[in-house]
Amino acid sequence: MAGEHPARDDLKKVARARLARGPKDWVGGVRTRYVATPSSTEEVAEVLRVAAQHDLAVVTRGAGTTLDWGAPPTRADLLLDTAAMAGVVDHAAGDLVVVVRAGTPVGELQDTVAAAGQRLALDVPDADATVGGTLAVSPSGPRRLLYGTARDLLIGVTFVRADGVVAKAGGRVVKNVAGYDFGKLLTGSFGTLGVITEATFRLHPLPAARRVVTVSCADATTAGRAALAVLGSQVAPTAVELDQAGDGRVQVAGLIEGVAAGVADRTRTVLDLLGRGAGDGDALPDGYGRLPFEAGGTGLKVTTALTGVGPVLAACNRLAGEHGVTITARGSAAGVLHAGLAADAEPEAVAAVVQALRAATAPLAGTVTVLTAPHAVRDLVDLWGPVPGLELMRRLKDEMDPDHRLSPGRFVGGI
Amino acid sequence: MTTGTITRLAEQLRAELGDDAVITDRTRLRTYECDGLAQYKVTPAVVVLPRTTAQVADVVRACIAAHVPYVARGSGTGLSGGALPHADGVLVVLSQMRAVVDVDPADQRAVVQPGVINLQVTRSAAADGYYYAPDPSSQQICSIGGNVAENSGGAHCLKYGFTTNHVTGLEVVVPDGSVVRLGGRAPDPPGYDLIGAFVGSEGTLGITTEVTVRLTRAPETVRTLLAAFPSTDEAGGAVSAIIGAGVVPAAIEMMDALAIEAAEAAVHCGYPDGAGAVLIVELDGPRAEVEAHFTEVERHCDEHGAFEIRIARDEAERALFWKGRKSAFAAVGRISPDYIVQDGVIPRTALPEVLRRIAALSDGSGVRVANVFHAGDGNLHPLVLFDDAVAGQTEEAEQVSASILDLCIEHGGSITGEHGVGIDKARYMPRMYTEDDLDTMQMLRCAFDPHGLANPGKVFPTPRLCGEVPGRHKGPHPLQQAGLAEVF
Numbered sequence: 001m002a003g004e005h006p007a008r009d010d011l012k013k014v015a016r017a018r019l020a021r022g023p024k025d026w027v028g029g030v031r032t033r034y035v036a037t038p039s040s041t042e043e044v045a046e047v048l049r050v051a052a053q054h055d056l057a058v059v060t061r062g063a064g065t066t067l068d069w070g071a072p073p074t075r076a077d078l079l080l081d082t083a084a085m086a087g088v089v090d091h092a093a094g095d096l097v098v099v100v101r102a103g104t105p106v107g108e109l110q111d112t113v114a115a116a117g118q119r120l121a122l123d124v125p126d127a128d129a130t131v132g133g134t135l136a137v138s139p140s141g142p143r144r145l146l147y148g149t150a151r152d153l154l155i156g157v158t159f160v161r162a163d164g165v166v167a168k169a170g171g172r173v174v175k176n177v178a179g180y181d182f183g184k185l186l187t188g189s190f191g192t193l194g195v196i197t198e199a200t201f202r203l204h205p206l207p208a209a210r211r212v213v214t215v216s217c218a219d220a221t222t223a224g225r226a227a228l229a230v231l232g233s234q235v236a237p238t239a240v241e242l243d244q245a246g247d248g249r250v251q252v253a254g255l256i257e258g259v260a261a262g263v264a265d266r267t268r269t270v271l272d273l274l275g276r277g278a279g280d281g282d283a284l285p286d287g288y289g290r291l292p293f294e295a296g297g298t299g300l301k302v303t304t305a306l307t308g309v310g311p312v313l314a315a316c317n318r319l320a321g322e323h324g325v326t327i328t329a330r331g332s333a334a335g336v337l338h339a340g341l342a343a344d345a346e347p348e349a350v351a352a353v354v355q356a357l358r359a360a361t362a363p364l365a366g367t368v369t370v371l372t373a374p375h376a377v378r379d380l381v382d383l384w385g386p387v388p389g390l391e392l393m394r395r396l397k398d399e400m401d402p403d404h405r406l407s408p409g410r411f412v413g414g415i
Numbered sequence: 416m417t418t419g420t421i422t423r424l425a426e427q428l429r430a431e432l433g434d435d436a437v438i439t440d441r442t443r444l445r446t447y448e449c450d451g452l453a454q455y456k457v458t459p460a461v462v463v464l465p466r467t468t469a470q471v472a473d474v475v476r477a478c479i480a481a482h483v484p485y486v487a488r489g490s491g492t493g494l495s496g497g498a499l500p501h502a503d504g505v506l507v508v509l510s511q512m513r514a515v516v517d518v519d520p521a522d523q524r525a526v527v528q529p530g531v532i533n534l535q536v537t538r539s540a541a542a543d544g545y546y547y548a549p550d551p552s553s554q555q556i557c558s559i560g561g562n563v564a565e566n567s568g569g570a571h572c573l574k575y576g577f578t579t580n581h582v583t584g585l586e587v588v589v590p591d592g593s594v595v596r597l598g599g600r601a602p603d604p605p606g607y608d609l610i611g612a613f614v615g616s617e618g619t620l621g622i623t624t625e626v627t628v629r630l631t632r633a634p635e636t637v638r639t640l641l642a643a644f645p646s647t648d649e650a651g652g653a654v655s656a657i658i659g660a661g662v663v664p665a666a667i668e669m670m671d672a673l674a675i676e677a678a679e680a681a682v683h684c685g686y687p688d689g690a691g692a693v694l695i696v697e698l699d700g701p702r703a704e705v706e707a708h709f710t711e712v713e714r715h716c717d718e719h720g721a722f723e724i725r726i727a728r729d730e731a732e733r734a735l736f737w738k739g740r741k742s743a744f745a746a747v748g749r750i751s752p753d754y755i756v757q758d759g760v761i762p763r764t765a766l767p768e769v770l771r772r773i774a775a776l777s778d779g780s781g782v783r784v785a786n787v788f789h790a791g792d793g794n795l796h797p798l799v800l801f802d803d804a805v806a807g808q809t810e811e812a813e814q815v816s817a818s819i820l821d822l823c824i825e826h827g828g829s830i831t832g833e834h835g836v837g838i839d840k841a842r843y844m845p846r847m848y849t850e851d852d853l854d855t856m857q858m859l860r861c862a863f864d865p866h867g868l869a870n871p872g873k874v875f876p877t878p879r880l881c882g883e884v885p886g887r888h889k890g891p892h893p894l895q896q897a898g899l900a901e902v903f
Contacts, residue, residue, distance in 0.1 A: 117661060175577070177831050177833055178840070182612075187611075234633070234701060308601070335601050364601070395862040399861050
């Protein structure tokens with residue numbers, strides 16, 4: 001009813017907006033009051049200006065596939081939904097560049113560019129995830145070994161600041177060193193620095209052929225060594241993944257992509273490197289590239305120097321026994337693993353595992369981030385662990401969003 | 416700024432760093448008056464040569480206390496005046512910090528100090544079969560610290576990426592004088608990607624004191640061909656066809672007739688006679704992949720009018736192909752008394768159109784332009800030739816050079832692909848970015864360096880007033896009060 005909700009009424013003047021309809025519109029269990037669905041960068045700017053006038057904290061939502069990652073916001077008055085900002089703006093196939101709006105599902109983007117024999121060389125855990133959400137949380141998958149992560153593929157970005165000012169950085173050429181690389185700052189910032197509305201990516205050609213070589217190793221140490229052997233070879237794999245089962249066995253899978261003759265040749269080399277028991281096929285193994293945790297459970301991201309991949313998996317296996325929990329772990333030989341604990345695992349045990357895993361990864365130069373967890377676990381752990389440079393990060397947040405209006409509290413150190 | 420301030424600062428620095436690490440002698444200071452862009456010259460007030468991270472931090476803290484600006488310098492090979500000293504400031508030369516701290520092939524990482532030369536990283540890892548991928552043409556002398564500041568690329572970044580894709584850890588003295596270690600041997604440190612923001616920030620966010628870089632496994636095979644075409648049109652067509660076929664070469668370089676003439680005069684590289692353009696195409700990787708793609712590249716060159724294709728039979732011949740290309744900038748000195756090295760980027764598909772427009776600019780003005788470029792990623796290096804001794808030529812050349820940048824912007828490109836903005840292109844930034852874009856970038860600068868003492872006057876045409884909302888500030892700007900405003 002008009003008059004009762006002046007903020008909603010003002011939002012409706014600038015974009016599609018409504019009252020929040022219950023838990024589906026909440027963020028991390030935090031109740032929101034309004035939902036706005038702007039359809040353009042300009043509308044996002046207007047919405048953020050209205051939010052500032054009414055002192056509304058704003059959380060941005062894409063497809064919501066990782067909305068429970070990070071800490072729950074300390075305030076979330078307005079949910080800014082990017083669903084009405086979807087679609088590929090321009091696919092310059094000859095330049096291997098695509099400009100896409102933030103609300104576009106990554107799967108849709110891939111379908112569009114695949115028609116020209118190209119791909120965005122980025123794995124997302126869920127193809128429904130939007131481009132904007134993917135940039136905001138920067139998940140990564142198997143192909144990071146060869147192509148890096150979202151930060152490495154993003155070449156231009158348009159975003160709206162907390163004060164409603166539209167800014168862009170980068171451009172639509174792959175090579176560009178003019179000005180600060182704000183795209184990298186926004187990537188993985190959990191929506192705390194601005195609302196991304198459009199992104200430009202470099203693309204890669206789709207390979208003509210692929211082959212997957214797998215071997216099942218008795219333990220993590222053996223598997224870690226096998227993965228390092230492939231990394232140290234000259235076969236230039238697209239991905240080398242490790243997947244640890246409950247019994248401690250680890251499957252190592254190398255993904256070889258390229259021209260048919262080359263793939264055949266390189267597959268033979270990898271079979272030799274992986275030794276007895278190795279086999280090859282066209283299909284990706286079960287669970288390949290998927291995060292090893294279910295909704296409601298605890299999901300960890302564990303990083304390490306390359307030589308620490310085996311030891312981290314071994315530590316997961318050991319800690320599972322010590323704390324009476326099941327830990328599923330898989331990830332890239334590039335030094336980024338994910339580990340999952342079930343929703344019904346004892347919160348104290350999960351917290352103890354996180355702590356022990358941090359102690360185990362520190363000498364391996366690694367970190368452990370709790371991406372998502374049940375509330376009872378969140379109460380017991382520091383989601384991010386130690387964050388070097390936190391003071392600089394706080395200063396950046398204060399410059400960009402002095403009122404802490406964007407996704408407050410969701411990021412490191414309460415940013 | 417009073418002479419007294421500088422004298423006291425120099426005395427303090429001598430006490431902290433030792434006599435031999437502080438230069439105030441006018442003659443010796445002049446050694447550092449410019450970087451690779453020699454048209455800008457400023458003699459610094461003081462030069463310091465720190466040996467440790469702690470000493471760099473001491474210098475920065477002393478500068479903050481005295482409100483004196485400072486500029487970091489590596490080997491001084493930059494081409495945008497990024498390391499141009501400040502007349503009333505301290506030049507922090509990192510060349511004494513040149514230890515290779517650790518080379519770890521198993522982890523595919525090397526840890527080096529900022530003064531280490533780019534090629535030295537590769538040499539340190541070569542015996543184990545690894546190398547450091549970013550390869551700016553100056554790699555025999557440029558420093559890693561400078562590479563980090565400029566986000567340096569190179570001929571092979573088409574396939575392997577730039578410095579930013581190869582740095583996983585940094586130790587930085589930030590402009591509040593503290594030392595911060597970001598990232599390390601593992602990927603993806605938690606929090607904002609400060610490494611991503613720092614690489615390419617041209618010394619405006621602090622001074623790098625240690626760098627952890629990714630080492631890349633040497634490819635099994637490298638194959639290189641040189642193809643000669645009647646003109647850049649045909650060569651450009653071949654480039655488009657190669658990329659369009661899904662081939663990602665390690666490098667595709669193009670030179671036009673004038674650039675070839677210069678290279679021949681300088682290094683006798685023996686490129687085919689009568690070529691209007693040459694392409695150097697290099698493929699690397701697993702043998703069978705390279706062979707398949709190489710055949711394809713040859714075919715595309717052939718179909719697009721190459722009248723001669725040479726394939727390097729050995730490393731010596733490959734080096735000869737590259738010699739002409741890598742010496743091209745300096746070689747132009749053989750055919751012109753003076754020249755401007757331009758650095759702009761366009762979408763690759765705009766190449767033929769932009770080259771025609773550059774030719775028209777050249778014809779219209781009578782200013783000769785030699786073209787050398789990284790054709791695979793649309794990074795142009797037009798060399799604008801002139802004779803400073805002839806009245807008006809310098810201005811005309813600068814006009815043509817600026818018009819080329821406008822062409823890049825008009826085609827959706829960039830005013831710099833790898834040389835940086837520095838002092839030289841700060842004035843062009845408003846042509847590429849809006850005031851709001853630049854204001855936003857400077858929020859990062861304010862977060863790191865609210866006093867604006869780290870390499871002031873570079874990258875941005877006008878400094879943002881940190882800690883104040885634009886339009887709302889009252890009275891003189893704090894920098895003005897501190898006597899620093901004239902530096903901008």
